[in-house]
Each structure stands twice: as C-alpha cells, then as structure tokens.
Amino acid sequence: MRFTSGRNWKIDHGMRITDALKIINGSPKDAKPFEVTLACGFTPLHLQTFLAAHLQQALPDRRVSISTGLYGDLAGTIEGLREGVGNNLAIAVEWADLDPRLGYRSSVVWDRKTLQDIVSSVPRALGRLASSIRAVPTGTVVLATPTLPFPPLFHTPSWMMSDPEIVLNKAVAEFAAEMAAHGIAIVNSTTLTEVSAHAARYDLKSDLIFGLPYSLDHADKLALCLSRLLSPPVPKKAIITDLDDTLWSGIVGEIGPEKIRWDLNGHEGIHALYQSLLASLAEHGILVGVASKNDPKVVEQAFERPDLLLRKEHVFPMEVHWNAKSSSVERILHVWNVFADAVVFVDDSPTELAEVAAAHPEIECILYPGKDYAAGLQMLARLRDLCGKQRLSAEDSLRVDSIRQTARFQEAAGEANLESFLKETKAMVRFDFSGSKEDLRALELVNKTNQFNLNGARYTESDWTSELLRADTRLMVTSYEDKFGQLGKIAVILGHLENSTLSISTWVMSCRAFSRRIEYQCLKTCFERYGVNEIDFDFLPTPKNGPIQEFLTQVLGEAPANNAKLTRERFERVCPALYHSVGEFADVRS
Amino acid sequence: MDDVQKRLVKCFENVFPALPAEEIPISTVQNNSAWDSVAAITLVNVIEDEFGFQMDFDRLAELNSFDRILSYVKTELQS
Numbered sequence: 001m002r003f004t005s006g007r008n009w010k011i012d013h014g015m016r017i018t019d020a021l022k023i024i025n026g027s028p029k030d031a032k033p034f035e036v037t038l039a040c041g042f043t044p045l046h047l048q049t050f051l052a053a054h055l056q057q058a059l060p061d062r063r064v065s066i067s068t069g070l071y072g073d074l075a076g077t078i079e080g081l082r083e084g085v086g087n088n089l090a091i092a093v094e095w096a097d098l099d100p101r102l103g104y105r106s107s108v109v110w111d112r113k114t115l116q117d118i119v120s121s122v123p124r125a126l127g128r129l130a131s132s133i134r135a136v137p138t139g140t141v142v143l144a145t146p147t148l149p150f151p152p153l154f155h156t157p158s159w160m161m162s163d164p165e166i167v168l169n170k171a172v173a174e175f176a177a178e179m180a181a182h183g184i185a186i187v188n189s190t191t192l193t194e195v196s197a198h199a200a201r202y203d204l205k206s207d208l209i210f211g212l213p214y215s216l217d218h219a220d221k222l223a224l225c226l227s228r229l230l231s232p233p234v235p236k237k238a239i240i241t242d243l244d245d246t247l248w249s250g251i252v253g254e255i256g257p258e259k260i261r262w263d264l265n266g267h268e269g270i271h272a273l274y275q276s277l278l279a280s281l282a283e284h285g286i287l288v289g290v291a292s293k294n295d296p297k298v299v300e301q302a303f304e305r306p307d308l309l310l311r312k313e314h315v316f317p318m319e320v321h322w323n324a325k326s327s328s329v330e331r332i333l334h335v336w337n338v339f340a341d342a343v344v345f346v347d348d349s350p351t352e353l354a355e356v357a358a359a360h361p362e363i364e365c366i367l368y369p370g371k372d373y374a375a376g377l378q379m380l381a382r383l384r385d386l387c388g389k390q391r392l393s394a395e396d397s398l399r400v401d402s403i404r405q406t407a408r409f410q411e412a413a414g415e416a417n418l419e420s421f422l423k424e425t426k427a428m429v430r431f432d433f434s435g436s437k438e439d440l441r442a443l444e445l446v447n448k449t450n451q452f453n454l455n456g457a458r459y460t461e462s463d464w465t466s467e468l469l470r471a472d473t474r475l476m477v478t479s480y481e482d483k484f485g486q487l488g489k490i491a492v493i494l495g496h497l498e499n500s501t502l503s504i505s506t507w508v509m510s511c512r513a514f515s516r517r518i519e520y521q522c523l524k525t526c527f528e529r530y531g532v533n534e535i536d537f538d539f540l541p542t543p544k545n546g547p548i549q550e551f552l553t554q555v556l557g558e559a560p561a562n563n564a565k566l567t568r569e570r571f572e573r574v575c576p577a578l579y580h581s582v583g584e585f586a587d588v589r590s
Numbered sequence: 591m592d593d594v595q596k597r598l599v600k601c602f603e604n605v606f607p608a609l610p611a612e613e614i615p616i617s618t619v620q621n622n623s624a625w626d627s628v629a630a631i632t633l634v635n636v637i638e639d640e641f642g643f644q645m646d647f648d649r650l651a652e653l654n655s656f657d658r659i660l661s662y663v664k665t666e667l668q669s
Contacts, residue, residue: 017635021604045628046635209647210631 015220017046020053027056027063034062034460036088036230037069039077041097043211044068050223051090058231059460071211078132087139088462090226094213095146095168098125102150104207110153119164126175134182138437138469140461142229143179144187144222145172148202148213185229185390187222196221229390231460234448236364236386237338238287239278240329242347243294243320246368247275247310248302253295257302262309270376274368275309277380282314285396286387287336287403289317291328291345291356296320316404325352326359333360335407337511339450339544344386346379393441395488405484406512412484413515422517423579427482429521430583432489433529435475437468442477442492449508451547452491452519455540457506472496474530478522480513487512491522495535502526503536507548519551520575521582527568535571537564594667598660601636605629618655633659641667 038044038051048066055064069077074097081087096103099118108114133141154162176186201218214222244251248260249268262271282288288310292299299320303312312318317335319328325347333340341362347353348368357365366382369375389396413421432439443464450456459467467473478491491509495502504526509519526535539560541549552560555574591599595615602614606624609617619625625633634645637659643666645653653659 016639017632018601018604018639021607021632021636025604025607043628045631049632205647212631216635 014217015050015053015224017049017216020049020220023053023056024049024064028061029063031061031063034059034064034088034231036064036066036090037077037081038066038090038092039069039074040092040094041072041074042094042207042213043071044092045210045212046214046216046219047092047223050220051226054224054227055231058227058233075128075132078129078136081136081139087136087141088230088460089136089139089141090230091133091141091143092147092222092226093129093143093145094148095150096213098122098129098146098172102153104151104202104204104213105211110151115153115164119167122168123171126171130175130178133179133184138465140230140465141184142187142226143176143184144192144226145176145189147189147192147196147218147222149198187225187229192222192225195224232390235389236286236344237342237448238289238336238344239281239383239387240289240291240332240343240345241278242325242349242352242368243290243292243299243302245348245370246346247271247278247290248308252298252302257298257305260302263307270371270373272309273376273380277383279310279314281383281387282310283397284387284389284392285399287338287399288315289319289332289336290315291319291325291332291347293322293325294320317407324355324359326356329356329360329363336403337406337451337514342448344383346383391440393444393489395441398486398488401485402487402512405487409482409484410515419577422577425482425484425516425579427480427516427580428583429518429580430479431525431529432477432479433475433584435468435473437465439477441489442475445489445492445510446494446506446508449510450542450544451511452507452509452514452551453542453545454504454507454548455538456542456545459506467494470496472498474502476522476526476529478509478518480516480518482516491518493522493526495526497530497532500532501534501536502530502532503538505538507537509548511547514547517576517578518580520555521578521580523555523566523571524575524578525582527571533568535566537566538562539564594664595660597640598637598656598663601633601640602656605633605636615656620654637663643667 034055036051036055038048040047048068052064052066069080074091074093078089078091081089094103096106099121100106101108101114101118133143150165152158154164156162180186196218200215202213203215206215207213241247248262248271249266250260252260261268262275263269264272278288299318302308317332319331321328329345333343339362340360344364344366345353345356346366346368347356348370350367353365353367356363364386366379369379409425440461443459443461447458468475474495474497476493477489479489480487487510490513492506493504494506495504509522523535526532537552537560539552539562549560552564555566555571556564557570557574599611599614602609602617603611606614606617606622606629608624609622617625630650634650638645641663649662653662
C-alpha cells in the first residue's frame with residue numbers, strides 16, 4: 001500500500017469536453033432536478049457544459065440543469081430569478097461586463113480619454129451589479145470576479161501595473177468584499193490561478209469568431225470552482241495524528257520532552273506549521289485526537305511544554321500506549337461517535353498507515369512527509385481543503401468540550417441509577433421554531449449527521465431554502481445543556497403539517513446528545529406544539545442509521561417501515577419520564 | 591464502417607444524444623433540428639478533442655453534414 005501526502009483535487013480534475021458531455025447525457029432523467037442559473041455576459045456554452053458536468057458528478061442522484069440569460073445581459077439574467085424558491089445562481093463576471101471597452105470584441109480607440117471614462121464607469125457598473133445581486137430573492141449565490149486578462153490598452157508594459165489597472169482591481173476587490181459580507185461565496189482567485197494559468201485562459205480566436213472567450217481548459221477549471229461553491233464537499237469531522245516525527249521532530253521516549261523540536265532554528269519549522277494548522281482546525285470545530293505508541297507519562301510532560309502550538313485542550317482523546325494503532329483509532333472513533341469515513345489519520349510511518357487502513361478502510365490515511373517540504377506544503381493545503389468549512393457556527397467552538405462533557409456524562413451515567421442520574425443532570429432543552437433561513441447550523445447538522453438520521457436525506461442550501469419557504473413547513477431546532485456543559489444545537493426536525501398530522505421528512509440528532517432522552521422530548525414537543533394526534537415518519541433505513549431505527553422500534557413497538565405512524569396515545573404510553581426543563585424561542589408560524 | 595467513421599459517430603452521439611444511431615451517418619444541418627450554431631461549436635470542440643487537430647473555423651459553414659465532416663477529418667488526418 002502506498003500513501004501520499006494527500007491527493008490534490010485541483011490537479012485530479014481535468015475534464016475533457018467529450019467526458020463532460022457523456023456525464024451530462026448520463027444524468028438520471030427522472031431524478032429530482034437541481035436547477036442552476038448561470039449569469040454571464042458572454043456566450044456561456046463551454047462554461048455551462050462544464051458546470052453541468054461538475055455538478056452532475058457532485059450530485060449523482062440529481063438531474064442538473066443549467067439555464068442562462070441573454071447574451072450581454074448579466075444584470076437582466078440575475079433580475080429574472082423567481083421569488084418563492086431557493087435559487088442557485090452562479091455569476092461569472094468579466095471585465096467586458098463592467099465596460100464593453102474592456103473586452104476584445106469592442107472596436108474602440110484606447111486613448112487617454114477612453115481610459116479615464118472606463119475607470120469612472122466600472123465602479124458604477126459594479127454598483128448596479130451589486131444591487132441586482134442583493135435583490136436576488138432567496139437561495140445560493142456564487143460569484144467569480146473577472147478571470148480574463150485586460151486587453152493591452154494601458155500605457156505600461158505588461159510587467160508593470162498601470163494606475164488604471166490598480167484602480168479597476170481595487171474596485172472589483174471592494175465589490176467582492178461587499179458581496180462576501182452579503183453571504184455570497186466568491187471563487188478564490190489565487191486557487192483559480194493555481195489550476196488555470198493566466199496565459200492559457202483566454203482564447204482570442206474563439207472569442208472573436210464565436211463570442212466564447214474562455215479556453216476549454218479555463219472553462220473547465222472555473223466551472224469546477226463554481227460547482228464546489230454551489231455543492232460543497234462534506235468536510236471531514238476529525239483528524240487523528242501521530243506524535244513522534246509528526247506533531248514534533250524526534251522520538252520523545254528516547255530524547256525526552258525537552259528535546260523534541262518544531263522550531264525554525266533546528267530546521268523543524270514544518271512541524272510548527274502542522275501544529276498551527278491542527279490548532280486552527282480544532283478551534284473551528286474539527287476534532288483532533290492522538291494515536292501514538294509511547295509512554296503516556298512522557299507524552300503528558302511533552303504537552304506541558306508552553307511553546308507547543310497545539311495545546312492539550314485542543315486534543316481529545318489521546319490514545320498513548322504500545323498497542324496497535326488500529327485499536328487506538330477504534331477507541332477514538334467510539335469516543336467521538338463518528339464513522340471512519342469522516343476522519344483523517346496522519347502518521348509518518350507507512351507501516352502504521354497500512355495497519356490502520358486495513359482495519360478501517362474508509363479512513364483517509366495521509367503520510368506525514370518528513371523533510372520533503374514541497375509534499376509537506378501540499379499536505380497542509382490538503383488537510384485544510386478536507387476540513388475547511390464555508391461558514392463557522394457557534395457550535396464549532398463548543399465541539400471538543402461537548403465531546404469531553406459527553407464522556408463525563410456517560411461515565412457518570414454508568415456509575416449511577418439512571419433515573420436519579422437523569423433527574424440530577426439539570427438538563428435544559430430549548431426549541432427554536434422560527435424556521436430561519438439564515439440559521440445554517442440546522443442545515444449543517446442535517447447534512448453531517450448519519451446515525452440518528454431518519455432517512456439520510458441531504459439538502460443543498462437552495463433545497464433547504466425552498467423547503468423553508470413552503471407554507472406548511474415546520475422546523476424545530478433543539479439546543480441542549482446540562483450541568484456538564486452546553487452541547488449547543490443538536491437536533492433538527494423538518495416536517496409538514498396537514499390537519500392533525502405532522503409528517504416528518506427530516507429528523508437528525510447529534511450523536512453527542514444520545515442517552516439523554518432528548519429524542520422523546522422532541523416528539524413530546526411536536527405533539528403538543530402542533531396539536532397533532534399522529535406523526536408520520538418518512539423513514540428509510542441506511543447503512544448508518546441504526547440508532548434511529550432502534551429508537552423508532554422502541555416507540556412504535558415494531559421495526560419502522562417507510563411512512564411509519566406514531567399516535568399520540570401510543571407515544572404517551574411508551575414515553576419514559578422526562579426531567580428536562582423546556583424553553584422556547586419565538587415561533588413565527590404559530 | 592471504418593475506424594474514423596466510428597469515432598466520428600461517437601462524437602455525434604455525444605453532441606446529439608437524442609439522435610437515433612442509424613440517423614447519424616445521414617445527419618445534416620437541414621434534417622437535424624438540434625444542429626444549431628451552439629451545437630456546431632460543441633461538435634467542433636468534440637471532434638478536435640477526439641482527433642487531436644484544430645479545425646479550420648473558416649470552413650465551418652461548408653461542414654454541414656456528417657458526410658462532409660467525415661471527408662474533412664480524413665483529409666486532415668492524412669495531411
């Protein structure tokens with residue numbers, strides 16, 4: 001088995017036009033549509049083809065369709081979006097959209113007066129564009145700022161930035177910042193340059209003859225970036241790291257905690273970068289655990305060193321002993337209650353990686369590349385890409401603490417009488433019925449929860465918005481805390497109310513919240529809040545949703561079927577004693 | 591059907607997925623309603639991708655049938 005420092009999505013993808021068409025032609029015709037509006041001022045043909053193909057690859061169970069607007073009418077395409085649905089809008093702005101004289105198809109004299117006029121017109125065009133984008137009714141908007149080079153219209157040679165170029169780039173940067181503040185995801189121009197070299201982006205012949213400015217390769221790469229913003233890959237939840245010659249340089253058991261290094265002077269700075277990255281990921285809610293063959297006392301001393309950038313508070317749990325690493329990984333997964341496919345394992349030893357990969361084939365194993373600096377940089381970027389999130393939520397900063405609290409909770413629960421223990425936990429459950437489209441933590445929870453998940457359904461942001469816009473939709477978001485600490489928002493129920501029945505189409509609960517009877521409190525609240533006598537569950541078994549199957553079997557008295565029904569009378573008969581205090585946030589849909 | 595013709599048929603299949611296989615060799619701009627200007631550009635790109643040469647855009651207007659494109663491709667491959 002061979003491990004690398006991480007395959008790079010940026011170079012793994014290079015799609016041929018023929019393959020793109022095959023992917024599009026092979027899309028499932030009867031699947032739920034995933035509709036995207038592509039707004040650009042040029043003929044969108046190639047960008048449209050590659051965007052459809054990349055999205056189709058990312059969403060194989062959907063039927064992707066891309067609609068475009070009129071040639072040259074960027075703002076008109078944006079303004080034509082419908083109210084009342086979750087729109088997916090991809091915008092590719094080029095300089096010619098901001099002033100046609102900045103395109104190659106415009107026959108104009110590039111004199112000083114024209115340049116002055118262009119410099120003053122571009123900010124106005126950006127202002128109009130910003131207004132159009134801000135007025136987009138609802139949904140997901142992603143944006144690429146100009147990717148093509150200017151024509152050679154400035155007085156400076158190409159290696160020197162001219163004043164007008166600086167002013168125009170500044171105007172676009174300010175526009176992008178304003179759009180990002182408005183919640184719009186922007187294509188990272190630096191990353192785009194990595195995958196699509198500036199010099200190979202523009203196809204003059206194709207632009208002048210057909211109005212297609214992008215080279216095929218550039219259309220492919222820009223489409224790839226846009227597709228990853230519209231349909232982001234699910235981030236990994238956790239990293240398990242080795243210590244010796246990985247988190248630090250040296251074998252701590254041999255040289256002692258005081259001699260392990262990660263400093264620049266010892267030429268070990270790459271370990272400091274790795275520590276910094278792990279600390280940053282931990283702060284952003286990625287779980288970090290340690291699997292190391294070592295003496296636990298020595299490792300404890302090493303983690304006392306004040307110059308260690310990854311603090312011991314960032315790490316939980318630590319499996320430090322001499323047993324097989326696969327068994328350490330097994331225990332860490334158990335404590336975290338996550339599946340191996342959500343985890344990355346980093347080690348400098350190919351043997352250890354192979355041993356872990358054999359026992360946990362779904363885990364992503366990455367070789368720590370030692371003194372290979374280029375591979376080290378690639379590994380750091382790869383870890384950030386695997387774990388990066390589009391947005392952070394308040395729960396992200398609670399995650400590692402809540403895992404610790406859960407461990408303490410379970411330890412205490414195991415030692416006590418269950419009923420008296422639950423009574424004494426001072427549990428507080430709060431429900432938010434506001435159905436806010438802005439609360440993306442609910443969507444995040446739905447899309448990352450596997451075990452207590454009614455049917456495994458995942459939503460794009462626009463799907464979620466469309467659901468929330470339905471008049472009969474009821475959304476219940478549950479938060480929890482007890483004397484062990486806060487868990488934050490841990491459960492989501494999305495249902496549709498019709499007469500005296502609530503049909504639940506999505507129900508997820510974080511595995512951190514198990515064993516507290518929160519699921520019973522959720523159903524009790526649904527019956528009471530919505531005044532229903534029956535709850536229908538759109539249940540589907542998945543390879544991972546055993547915990548919710550078990551729960552439904554308990555409350556229904558039989559294994560759940562699709563459209564399983566639970567009456568209020570039956571629920572009240574089987575519901576155990578609940579000791580939570582219950583609080584509510586405002587309900588905008590009574 | 592020779593190898594070049596088979597490969598060209600595949601190109602047409604990708605660009606015109608709704609066109610029945612038996613109609614591809616007799617396809618023309620006139621009898622194939624999906625063969626519009628946009629499809630023509632895609633067809634050019636797919637043929638370039640498949641056969642590895644750049645097509646002469648000035649001759650696109652005359653390349654308005656499967657037969658004519660086949661002749662053109664064969665000529666280009668021989669030159």
